Amino acid sequence: MALTETFDILSYKGVDKAIQGLFSKFAHQDQTGQIVFDFFDEQGGKVDCEILSLYRNKQASRGISVLNLSEDSRTIFVSDSYASLICFANQFKSRISFDEAGFLIIGAEFDLSLLTQAFRKVSKKAKINTVFSTSILGRVMDCKVQDLVYDRNCGYYLYNDCVQLKNPKKNKVSKESIFTFSLRTYxxxxxxxxxxxxxxxxxxxxxSFYQLNQLHWKDLD
Structure with missing residues (x-):
């Protein structure tokens, strides 16, 4: 796990220098001290960015950011937030083999074509993990990643405190309360x-793990 760059904000929040370096490939610190993480389209063009300041995190809407991904990656982590993924990696650093881990950070629009393109580089034997929020949107994203593994194209719709699921292959519609919906129940x-x-x-x-870090950091402040 090579160290390439560190960032003042992450250092201040207690993120290990090696973890910072791992996520620095498409990141830079601007003149105000904010960290800007770049996101890209299928052709590699920059289309959006995630911005992390001392007190706020603005996630990207479009694009994808791919780190350390290859056929040799044995463990893949998928998230929609650099900030949460970094805080997660810092918390679980003793349990993750970073030399064998790949990371995918997808914009909030969750472009499946971008994820599909990235997954083509991944061995079928790789273990897939998700690091999304506990919100209903985060739980739906968990399911969408599972759909990607199984090559399913289900639709998810929210109404009246329920998740309506449409499975076009089986022409089946089901629904579940947003309060109990999860990847497991799905x-x-x-x-x-x-x-x-x-x-x-x-x-x-x-x-989210970013929010958890914020609470811990404020307690120490």
Missing amino acids: CISQAIIQTVRTFKPKQKGVE
Whole structure:
């Protein structure tokens, strides 16, 4: 795990220097001290960015950012936020073999064509993990990644505190309360084996690892 660059904000928040270097390939610190993470389209053109300041995190809407991904990657982590993924990696650094890990950060629009293109580089034996928020959107994204593994193209629609799921292959529509919906319940309802592992902060009321870091950092401030 080579160190290439560190950032003042992340150092201030207690992120290990080696972890910072791991996520620095498409990042730079601007004149105000904010960290800017670039996102790209299928042709490699820059289309959006995630911006992390001391107190706020603005996630990217479009594009994808791919780090350390190859056929030799044995573990893949997928997220929609550099900030949360960095905080997660810092928290679990003793349990992750970073030399064998690849990282995919997708914009909020969740362009499946970009993820599909990235997944073509990944071995079928690689373990897929997701690091999305505990919100209903984050849980739907967990399911979309599982769909990608199984080459499914399900549609998800939110209404009246329910998730409506449309499976075009089986011409089947089902629904579940947003309060109980998760990748686990989704796989059970669809009679498929869950192969994707999800990581969520366990602290009550905390949606993301970035938010968890913010709370811890403020307690120390």
